[in-house]
C-alpha cells in the first residue's frame with residue numbers, strides 16, 4: 880500500500896454528512912434558549928422546518944412554505 884492511498888481514504892471519512900443535532904437547532908442567548916429554525920404549524924413546536932434556498936419544508940408531514948423575495 881502506498882502512503883498516498885491512505886491519505887485519500889481519510890479525507891473521505893472526514894466528509895461524512897451528519898444529521899441535525901439539538902445543538903444546531905438552538906442558540907443560547909444569555910438566560911434564553913432560542914430556536915434557530917421555524918417549527919412546523921401542523922406538527923407542533925417540536926418539529927423543525929428545514930431551511931432551503933427558496934423555501935422551508937417540514938420533514939415529517941412535508942408542509943412547505945415558499946420564501947418571497
Ligand SMILES: [Zn+2]
Pocket residue numbers: 919920921922923926937938939940941942
Ligand atoms: Zn410538519
